[in-house]
Amino acid sequence: MASEGDRRADPEVAERRSRLLSGLRLEGEGAKGVAIALLSTAVFLTVVIVAVTQSAGWPEVRRAFFDWGDISGSFPDIARAFVLNVKIFLVCEVFILVLALVIAVLRSLPGPVFFPLRALAVVYSDLARGIPTILVIALLGFGAPALQLTGVPRSRVFWAGVGLILVYSGYVAEVYRAGIESVHPSQEAAARSLGLSRFQALRRVILPQAIRRVIPPLLNDFIGLQKDTALVGTLGVIEAFNQSQIDTNATFTYGAYLAAAVLFVAITIPLARLTDWLVARDRRRRQATGRLA
Amino acid sequence: MSAVRLQNVHKSFGENEVLRGIDLEVAEHEVVCLIGASGSGKSTLLRCVNLLERLDRGRVFLGGEEITARGVDVNAVRRRIGIVFQAFNLFPHMTVLRNVTLAPRDVLGLSREEAEGRALELLGRFGLADRRDDYPDRLSGGQQQRVAIVRALAMRPELMLLDEVTSALDPELVAEVLNVIRELAQGGMTMLIATHEMGFARDIASRVCFLDGGLILEEGAPEEIFARPRQERTQRFLERIIEAGRL
Numbered sequence: 001m002a003s004e005g006d007r008r009a010d011p012e013v014a015e016r017r018s019r020l021l022s023g024l025r026l027e028g029e030g031a032k033g034v035a036i037a038l039l040s041t042a043v044f045l046t047v048v049i050v051a052v053t054q055s056a057g058w059p060e061v062r063r064a065f066f067d068w069g070d071i072s073g074s075f076p077d078i079a080r081a082f083v084l085n086v087k088i089f090l091v092c093e094v095f096i097l098v099l100a101l102v103i104a105v106l107r108s109l110p111g112p113v114f115f116p117l118r119a120l121a122v123v124y125s126d127l128a129r130g131i132p133t134i135l136v137i138a139l140l141g142f143g144a145p146a147l148q149l150t151g152v153p154r155s156r157v158f159w160a161g162v163g164l165i166l167v168y169s170g171y172v173a174e175v176y177r178a179g180i181e182s183v184h185p186s187q188e189a190a191a192r193s194l195g196l197s198r199f200q201a202l203r204r205v206i207l208p209q210a211i212r213r214v215i216p217p218l219l220n221d222f223i224g225l226q227k228d229t230a231l232v233g234t235l236g237v238i239e240a241f242n243q244s245q246i247d248t249n250a251t252f253t254y255g256a257y258l259a260a261a262v263l264f265v266a267i268t269i270p271l272a273r274l275t276d277w278l279v280a281r282d283r284r285r286r287q288a289t290g291r292l293a
Numbered sequence: 294m295s296a297v298r299l300q301n302v303h304k305s306f307g308e309n310e311v312l313r314g315i316d317l318e319v320a321e322h323e324v325v326c327l328i329g330a331s332g333s334g335k336s337t338l339l340r341c342v343n344l345l346e347r348l349d350r351g352r353v354f355l356g357g358e359e360i361t362a363r364g365v366d367v368n369a370v371r372r373r374i375g376i377v378f379q380a381f382n383l384f385p386h387m388t389v390l391r392n393v394t395l396a397p398r399d400v401l402g403l404s405r406e407e408a409e410g411r412a413l414e415l416l417g418r419f420g421l422a423d424r425r426d427d428y429p430d431r432l433s434g435g436q437q438q439r440v441a442i443v444r445a446l447a448m449r450p451e452l453m454l455l456d457e458v459t460s461a462l463d464p465e466l467v468a469e470v471l472n473v474i475r476e477l478a479q480g481g482m483t484m485l486i487a488t489h490e491m492g493f494a495r496d497i498a499s500r501v502c503f504l505d506g507g508l509i510l511e512e513g514a515p516e517e518i519f520a521r522p523r524q525e526r527t528q529r530f531l532e533r534i535i536e537a538g539r540l
Binding site: 186191192200 | 386
């Protein structure tokens with residue numbers, strides 16, 4: 001116990017030393033590296049641009065896709081329609097997170113008693129991932145309202161949302177399951193030996209660690225979901241993709257597609273950066289001493 | 294009255310019969326050390342006591358009441374028994390303080406203030422008060438193991454099981470953990486300890502049991518077992534320990 005102070009000081013010294021060394025490396029090789037990267041990027045882009053603009057079809061493609069008037073003209077309409085994509089995304093995401101977690105937990109229940117529940121979870125996740133998303137949306141979106149059941153919503157958007165939730169829950173459940181299985185069994189043993197019930201151990205010890213580990217793949221699936229909200233357009237609902245199709249039909253140019261693409265990217269890229277930030281923050285927090293933080 | 298009593302305990306993993314009829318009784322305030330080669334069943338025996346492993350045959354009594362009977366609430370049993378593992382098994386996503394207060398709050402239903410008061414008192418007693426807000430990754434092995442002991446103590450268990458708690462530690466960190474256990478023994482804690490630290494066992498144990506092939510081959514006061522082992526296998530085991538410079 002007497003050496004506690006020394007031990008605490010050691011990593012700090014090592015850290016300072018490595019920071020110093022890596023700083024030197026950046027200034028030496030780093031500057032040269034940046035120059036090389038810039039140069040090779042410039043050469044690469046020049047080659048691509050020259051090749052594309054010299055191609056036989058370029059004047060026609062430029063007229064059809066890159067007419068600034070088309071792009072900016074269709075942008076407000078598409079942006080308004082895109083609000084529906086974002087709404088579908090946000091609402092579905094919540095349900096997917098919950099439903100997938102339930103499925104993953106059912107699938108990880110041990111013992112023969114829970115065999116039926118495990119089997120059900122496996123069948124569900126196989127089916128959800130096996131059928132093309134566009135088919136699920138078409139089946140539910142056209143089929144469910146046609147049943148004319150009382151008390152069941154007739155809205156196509158509603159049923160398309162249900163379709164997305166069912167499909168994506170299959171994928172997200174697998175992600176959760178990978179996370180749950182990555183937590184060492186000794187963690188559960190420690191929790192249960194303190195008297196925590198199976199459910200308490202899951203909630204307090206297993207899932208928090210499992211979910212932290214799968215945040216990047218989870219967000220990956222959400223980027224996919226955000227993009228797949230465009231499939232709702234196949235039911236005739238006016239969302240960003242459908243609106244851009246309407247615009248392209250009116251102008252006979254494709255600038256509207258570019259406008260829609262920009263909107264999707266504007267959501268998905270920040271999502272990707274958020275993931276990186278969350279992961280980095282979690283790592284920092286676990287490695288920092290409480291005293292310094 | 295006995296704190297814990299094992300009666301003809303059998304346990305197999307597949308074909309491998311790890312415990313082949315263990316009879317053992319630990320009286321209140323007694324410290325019993327289990328020694329024996331790796332694979333002799335020490336860890337499995339401890340895990341059977343707090344029902345982390347299901348027995349194939351035999352019975353376990355805690356404070357006179359059978360805990361291996363049908364319909365016994367295992368969670369209620371486990372909260373009366375503290376166990377500390379070789380690999381610490383702290384919860385890496387929680388601070389030291391949260392590690393220690395989790396079970397008292399969720400299992401015993403203590404308020405946050407009560408649980409933290411209890412935790413801080415224990416952390417202070419074992420020289421860990423300034424580590425309360427650290428995450429386990431930032432602690433030395435010895436500190437982590439002391440936190441694991443405190444985590445178990447915070448439930449105010451009537452029995453502590455220690456499963457080779459110093460085996461994963463660098464040699465210079467062993468003493469700080471052994472000192473904590475010594476202090477617990479002096480405080481009258483009933484303990485069942487699986488250990489490779491023979492010198493420590495000799496100092497601290499009221500009784501030493503030598504496990505071999507899933508049976509308690511020999512047991513007695515430490516001075517008897519270490520100075521005059523009767524069984525040939527015990528003698529050979531201790532000779533190997535002495536050769537390795539561990540006694």
